[in-house]
Amino acid sequence: MPRAFVIVIDSVGIGGAPDADQYFNGTLPDTGANTVAHIAQTAGLCVPTLDAMGLGAAVQLASAETAKGLDTTPTGAWGAATEKSRGKDTPSGHWELAGVPVPWEWHTFPDTQPAFPDDLTAEICAAAGTDGILGNCHASGTVIIEELGDAHVQSGWPICYTSVDSVLQIAAHEDHFGLQRLYDLCAAIAPTLHGMKVGRVIARPFVGSSGNYTRTANRKDFAIATPAPTICNYVAQAGRKVYAVGKIGDIFSMSGISDLRKGRDAELMGHLDDLVSEADDGSFIFANLVEFDSEYGHRRDPAGYAAHLQWFDAALAELLPKLRTNDLLIVTADHGNDPTWPGTDHTRERVPVLVHGAGARPLGLLDFSDVGASVAAHLKIPYQGEGKSFL
Numbered sequence: 084m085p086r087a088f089v090i091v092i093d094s095v096g097i098g099g100a101p102d103a104d105q106y107f108n109g110t111l112p113d114t115g116a117n118t119v120a121h122i123a124q125t126a127g128l129c130v131p132t133l134d135a136m137g138l139g140a141a142v143q144l145a146s147a148e149t150a151k152g153l154d155t156t157p158t159g160a161w162g163a164a165t166e167k168s169r170g171k172d173t174p175s176g177h178w179e180l181a182g183v184p185v186p187w188e189w190h191t192f193p194d195t196q197p198a199f200p201d202d203l204t205a206e207i208c209a210a211a212g213t214d215g216i217l218g219n220c221h222a223s224g225t226v227i228i229e230e231l232g233d234a235h236v237q238s239g240w241p242i243c244y245t246s247v248d249s250v251l252q253i254a255a256h257e258d259h260f261g262l263q264r265l266y267d268l269c270a271a272i273a274p275t276l277h278g279m280k281v282g283r284v285i286a287r288p289f290v291g292s293s294g295n296y297t298r299t300a301n302r303k304d305f306a307i308a309t310p311a312p313t314i315c316n317y318v319a320q321a322g323r324k325v326y327a328v329g330k331i332g333d334i335f336s337m338s339g340i341s342d343l344r345k346g347r348d349a350e351l352m353g354h355l356d357d358l359v360s361e362a363d364d365g366s367f368i369f370a371n372l373v374e375f376d377s378e379y380g381h382r383r384d385p386a387g388y389a390a391h392l393q394w395f396d397a398a399l400a401e402l403l404p405k406l407r408t409n410d411l412l413i414v415t416a417d418h419g420n421d422p423t424w425p426g427t428d429h430t431r432e433r434v435p436v437l438v439h440g441a442g443a444r445p446l447g448l449l450d451f452s453d454v455g456a457s458v459a460a461h462l463k464i465p466y467q468g469e470g471k472s473f474l
């Protein structure tokens with residue numbers, strides 16, 4: 084029986100979103116942002132496997148820009164997908180890839196201090212058992228723990244911050260505040276935030292001492308439930324297994340998912356390698372590799388981003404020959420995060436859809452949800468999500 088692998092390389096956008104002018108980093112619209120093309124231009128990019136799957140061709144189709152050095156004639160099926168959900172965040176992108184565009188406007192918090200309404204702050208304090216919170220503003224997560232880490236350790240107050248995304252993030256020290264206490268705090272306030280149509284409460288634990296605070300891999304997202312069944316649910320309803328790798332479990336609140344494997348990106352590639360040999364016939368393997376976004380995109384580090392793409396390209400080159408004859412593997416992304424762009428937020432972009440196991444052909448301009456529909460078609464299961472199969 085056929086199996087389907089979808090690997091989301093988080094934030095690897097290819098420019099050209101027709102509505103980029105409606106999305107911002109600060110006051111600057113995302114018009115012209117292009118994660119892959121601008122990394123190739125500023126840092127240099129050597130990704131022969133992705134390019135052979137169609138990455139360079141997809142950049143050109145999406146944005147009419149050329150990604151320097153990406154000029155191979157594709158030997159895979161390739162296209163560029165456009166998002167319709169009104170959000171350039173991770174849940175919007177993943178849900179739509181999974182066949183469920185977001186039907187509502189997300190609630191975001193203003194770029195003011197305080198950013199959060201007083202009644203919400205009071206609820207956080209009550210749940211945390213503290214007299215106040217720190218932060219209460221838009222921030223970069225690595226910068227705010229540098230700035231407020233000492234005050235957090237001294238006062239015991241949680242550091243609460245947000246971004247242009249529909250999120251409330253809480254940073255707290257694993258030893259001084261406690262990891263489980265942080266998770267419990269996020270879980271306690273999540274229903275209120277979800278009721279406000281805030282997509283996620285994110286626990287951002289960190290360790291270390293003054294001048295040396297670092298975030299750990301124990302990040303946990305408490306996401307709002309999807310408004311309709313996703314490809315994960317349809318696969319599960321057909322009696323097949325759904326393996327989630329990385330953040331996928333959090334993004335879909337584990338709905339439809341029967342096996343979860345987590346870790347840093349290098350470990351996640353190891354999990355994918357294991358799953359190529361051990362995943363059940365007829366199953367769906369859905370992976371997210373987050374470090375493109377969290378370590379390099381938000382940190383505006385084009386050289387680091389290029390190196391991580393090159394690492395992934397080499398790992399993918401080792402994985403592809405191990406796939407079985409009937410396996411389908413799709414590499415795609417959920418939004419952009421151009422590391423050459425002002426600000427530290429995501430950028431509204433089209434994403435690549437690079438398909439191994441479906442011949443060599445251009446698929447043209449696609450919708451995000453065509454990915455979910457194609458997985459269903461490949462697995463030959465009933466599917467009532469959005470999208471049209473490109474197979």
Ligand SMILES: O=P(O)(O)O[C@H]1O[C@H](CO)[C@@H](O)[C@H]1O
Pocket residue numbers: 173222223224225245246247248249250252285287377381
């Ligand atoms: O700066 P950090 O904490 O990495 O935050 C980033 O991560 C959040 C969730 O992916 C985004 O909304 C962005 O703000």
Ligand SMILES: [Mn+2]
Pocket residue numbers: 093094172173376417418
């Ligand atoms: Mn993302």
Ligand SMILES: [Mn+2]
Pocket residue numbers: 376377381429
């Ligand atoms: Mn992000």
